[in-house]
Amino acid sequence: MTATINDIADKAFDYVIAGGGTAGLTLAGRLSEDPSISVAVLEAGESNLDDPNITMPGQFGKTFGNSKYDWCHSTTKQKNSNDAVVYWNRGKGLGGSSAMNFYTWSKPPAADVDAIEQLGNPGWNFKEYSKYSLMSETFHPATKDQLASFPHTYISEYRGTSGPIHTTPPPNIPSLEILFQETMINKGLNANRDPYGGDVTGVSSLVSNLDPMTWTRSYSVDYYLRSKHRPNLKVLTEATVARVIFAEAEADQDLTATGLEFLYGGKTYLVKVQKEIIISAGTIKSPQILELSGIGRPDVLTKIGVETKVALSGVGENVQDHISCRFAFELNPQAKHETYDLMRDPEYAAKEMKLFAEGKGHYRRGITSFAFLSLSSANPKDTPALIEKASEEIMAIKKCSNNPGLAEQLDLQQERLINDTRPDIELLCIPNFPTIRALVPPQWQMMPDPEKKYITMAFVLNHPLSRGTVHAKTTDPLDQPEIDPHYFEHDFDLEIMVQGFKYIRSTNVEPWNSDIKQETFPGPTVVTDEDIREFIKDTFNTVWHTMGSCSMLPRDKNGVVNPELKVYGTTNLRVVDISVIPLQIAAHTQATAYMIGEKASDIIRGIVRDA
Numbered sequence: 001m002t003a004t005i006n007d008i009a010d011k012a013f014d015y016v017i018a019g020g021g022t023a024g025l026t027l028a029g030r031l032s033e034d035p036s037i038s039v040a041v042l043e044a045g046e047s048n049l050d051d052p053n054i055t056m057p058g059q060f061g062k063t064f065g066n067s068k069y070d071w072c073h074s075t076t077k078q079k080n081s082n083d084a085v086v087y088w089n090r091g092k093g094l095g096g097s098s099a100m101n102f103y104t105w106s107k108p109p110a111a112d113v114d115a116i117e118q119l120g121n122p123g124w125n126f127k128e129y130s131k132y133s134l135m136s137e138t139f140h141p142a143t144k145d146q147l148a149s150f151p152h153t154y155i156s157e158y159r160g161t162s163g164p165i166h167t168t169p170p171p172n173i174p175s176l177e178i179l180f181q182e183t184m185i186n187k188g189l190n191a192n193r194d195p196y197g198g199d200v201t202g203v204s205s206l207v208s209n210l211d212p213m214t215w216t217r218s219y220s221v222d223y224y225l226r227s228k229h230r231p232n233l234k235v236l237t238e239a240t241v242a243r244v245i246f247a248e249a250e251a252d253q254d255l256t257a258t259g260l261e262f263l264y265g266g267k268t269y270l271v272k273v274q275k276e277i278i279i280s281a282g283t284i285k286s287p288q289i290l291e292l293s294g295i296g297r298p299d300v301l302t303k304i305g306v307e308t309k310v311a312l313s314g315v316g317e318n319v320q321d322h323i324s325c326r327f328a329f330e331l332n333p334q335a336k337h338e339t340y341d342l343m344r345d346p347e348y349a350a351k352e353m354k355l356f357a358e359g360k361g362h363y364r365r366g367i368t369s370f371a372f373l374s375l376s377s378a379n380p381k382d383t384p385a386l387i388e389k390a391s392e393e394i395m396a397i398k399k400c401s402n403n404p405g406l407a408e409q410l411d412l413q414q415e416r417l418i419n420d421t422r423p424d425i426e427l428l429c430i431p432n433f434p435t436i437r438a439l440v441p442p443q444w445q446m447m448p449d450p451e452k453k454y455i456t457m458a459f460v461l462n463h464p465l466s467r468g469t470v471h472a473k474t475t476d477p478l479d480q481p482e483i484d485p486h487y488f489e490h491d492f493d494l495e496i497m498v499q500g501f502k503y504i505r506s507t508n509v510e511p512w513n514s515d516i517k518q519e520t521f522p523g524p525t526v527v528t529d530e531d532i533r534e535f536i537k538d539t540f541n542t543v544w545h546t547m548g549s550c551s552m553l554p555r556d557k558n559g560v561v562n563p564e565l566k567v568y569g570t571t572n573l574r575v576v577d578i579s580v581i582p583l584q585i586a587a588h589t590q591a592t593a594y595m596i597g598e599k600a601s602d603i604i605r606g607i608v609r610d611a
């Protein structure tokens, strides 16, 4: 059972965590392993435990737009993409975004993590990443039955064996995913035996965060369930953190947090802290809490009427998102693939629901087939000219940017582009007609033909040059912050997307040619490079992997936290969530959020662990 207000209000704890999401519950679970440490977690959403809308896979997006589960954020109008407004769903409630994500368990290339260390963060390299990431995972290899329906290879040292998060290959793989994998290999990509050891390039089957005993979601709540009986851990839900309270300090002294102010049942309360406060409210809300506490860009704070206590110009800056775009291809009627298009038939969906209750059927799956490729694999002929173009653009950005930390980041990004082993683009397939984001222009609001079957092919920009912002608009913690991702502010981001588009469209190998009838979406109206660019600007969507808003960087490089995740200018305030990652990685981000929670626990407790 979660805590009551009387367990928390005016009480003192060693550690108070703002946000019971992916990293927050990981940290709470680990810190409270020591019975001498008291821990409180304040989570704005409900507990939502055992809720089938969360636990049952195969119903992607079911909780979107429902304020019981979703913060329902949206961006400002994006001027470089035809005024697009993009919904930024984020998990609200215990588990945070791990309670609404798409089950893809993915780790970054070693070089992308080593880049975080190169930016001035000792100890944030791939070796450390692997050590902490393995602690969060229990991997269940494919059983004989699973292997009978599809091949699954893995290297055991890359897989965790005792962590709270269960991962597994799906019970079976739709034949269309096999078609995708074979097609991409025949197009020249390598088959990656195990993408979890630092090399993600090529075609691979990623595992899903599902517990194969029940085929239900395994998420950060599993850390909570392991620890909820502990008397030293209290988790209060429906408690929205408003701001950090600091002790009086001299002008040149670092601030010491003494408590958190929070809203509960329409009233304002205080929880006191003896050691540290940890903000773990995710990329969008963590910078907002800092700003409401007087930590941030002085002009932003002045505008909303908050006194500046620590001037940190990096708060809410350096925001980097992954974006994707989708094709629909119609299958040849004689192709024998079963697609999720069948789920559009209510009778079929009801039958599947029944099968799930018996531990069978399609609902047990996540999205599993992926390919990661470099620009030079996508378009070897034009790569030299494209790199030249990128270099010019990077030089121009450096010249006019007043962000002191950006130049080093862009240099590392340029190195990635030049290196043939770094994945600039991600591809994935989904065996049904694509879901296109809301609010696209009318010409792209396509519906599938109920008599036909489709495959979605998506391409993703891994390492954007554009940097966005997230800032508080008012002093009310319940107000949404202003989100401006600056999508396509730098043209090369669009160029990479165009290359992804062309790579997919140029597919002309088996088994693709035999089973695919035609491209339905966007279809024949999109021909020239200009058409492709407009199509991408009109229909791209977020991949919900945003990071960077509380970047871990040196203070004079626009950093918000140091490598111990401590907020500059404070003695006992940390940020522990995906917002601290300063440079985007070629991976889906949940495994990284768990890794941050695991590593933060050792940093806080002063534990030095061997690899």
Ligand SMILES: Cc1cc2nc3c(=O)[nH]c(=O)nc-3n(C[C@H](O)[C@H](O)[C@H](O)COP(=O)(O)OP(=O)(O)OC[C@H]3O[C@@H](n4cnc5c(N)ncnc54)[C@H](O)[C@@H]3O)c2cc1C
Binding pocket: 018, 019, 020, 021, 022, 023, 024, 042, 043, 044, 045, 089, 090, 091, 092, 093, 094, 095, 096, 097, 098, 100, 101, 102, 103, 104, 105, 106, 239, 240, 241, 242, 280, 281, 282, 283, 285, 286, 289, 477, 543, 544, 545, 546, 576, 577, 578, 579, 587, 588, 589, 590, 591, 593
């Ligand atoms: C729709 C979606 C699909 C995704 N799919 C995948 C995927 O398939 N694979 C993958 O690897 N990654 C995926 N991701 C990304 C991944 O889930 C996130 O990067 C990760 O979960 C972020 O963890 P976090 O701890 O930083 O934040 P969160 O898990 O979002 O936690 C933040 C918590 O803080 C709480 N909170 C916020 N403000 C306050 C406040 N003021 N007071 C108290 N509590 C507060 C929130 O309610 C939330 O519980 C997806 C994300 C989304 C949103």
